[in-house]
Amino acid sequence: MKKQQIGLFKIIKHSFFWIAVSVMMMIGSIVLFVVNARLSIEFTGGIDLTINELNNEENLVSALKDGLTAQGFNQPQINIEKEGTNTSLLVSLPFENDEQVKEVSSGVNQILLNQGFISSPDAIVGLSLNGPSVSSYMKSGAINAIIVGLILISIYIMFSFASVRKHISPLVLGGVTILTMLFDTSIALGAYGLWMAFNSTVTVDTIFIISILTIMGYSINDTIIILDRIRENIARQSDSLDKGTVLYGQLVEDSIWQTMRRSLGTGVTTLLVTLTMFIFGTDMLQKFAFTIAIGIIAGTYSSLFFASPMTYIFLNKWKKELKKL
Structure with missing residues (x-):
């Protein structure tokens, strides 16, 4: 053959x-x-904030982890990404319900304002919330x-x-x-x-x-x-x-x-x-x-x-x- x-x-x-x-x-x-x-956060649930002119960025992650832990939210995952003058802040947690997402969002805003990371609420130019149901x-x-x-x-x-x-x-x-x-x-x-x-x-x-x-x-x-x-x-x-x-x-x-x-x-x-x-x-x-x-x-x-x-x-x-x- x-x-x-x-x-x-x-x-x-x-x-x-x-x-x-x-x-x-x-x-x-x-x-x-x-x-x-x-x-x-689309799959885990969480918060996505876009912040204009963020202050003291190098201390933000530790401040958010300490602040959220003190408020009863354990093991928060924080990611920061710089995009020009804007900063993208991602916060994810093992949320049990959609209400917890709103509580964490409020807690993050308080930490950002009280510790001087932003000068006013207007510095947050974008906000997206994803709860467990989504x-x-x-x-x-x-x-x-x-x-x-x-x-x-x-x-x-x-x-x-x-x-x-x-x-x-x-x-x-x-x-x-x-x-x-x-x-x-x-x-x-x-x-x-x-x-x-x-x-x-x-x-x-x-x-x-x-x-x-x-x-x-x-x-x-x-x-x-x-x-x-x-x-x-x-x-x-x-x-x-x-x-x-x-x-x-x-x-x-x-x-x-x-x-x-x-x-x-x-x-x-x-x-x-x-x-x-x-x-x-x-x-x-x-x-x-x-x-x-x-x-x-x-x-x-x-x-x-x-x-x-x-x-x-x-x-x-x-x-x-x-x-x-």
Whole structure:
């Protein structure tokens, strides 16, 4: 049997290696995120104040912690971010009800005025309150959005690849797509967790959730490109596969290299746009662009070195074919 090598190196022959590397990357990324995760007040409840011309800023955090603790609010989390002449002050606590949020807001205002951090109440030019009820709604909304997305994606895969069920189950391809998407999002989680470790102002907020949902969609698109080529090649060489004159492993290998330029081209062009957004964008846009950029890099890698090897392993042909590849 003559095999035609169209790629620079063999990928499918080392399927277990690529899968093992990818799994370790996933585990490391998840650990990074869990260790450093810090929820925004949108999810924990809290107060966001924008203060114009703040005085004695270096003593503000300790004064607020001491003052709020004296008022019976334990373990307050204080974050300060400077934006020109304005200062963003975030105060988060494990609130039990919405009334506590108002009490803390009043307490913070008293501390700021009584200790001379602001000259008058007019120095507070922005105020946002998030209570437990709002936080609970935001959490459930984010979880529901992710679950619905996963269900719809699985349904699409099952119907889209029904024509090649003779050689590979659509359920297998659906499972590969979901696992690849989990890999892409976990890498983005890990990178974001690392950013949170070095920047106390970076938190898990709605912008981050939107970014993750966007990565899920991009991941599906990237994976579909390679799986669709595998589907086309299976349909085109169905008789040869039945006769054994074409190896499944070589078919998947050829599919990878046939789509390599397209996958890399799409990834690079999209990455350039997100990098521009990160460099010239503001705070929220930077968070979005950073997360998307990591997701694009992960998606390009996973479609070639994770989804494809996993598809081949799930075909259960590797025991007979690996030595022939």
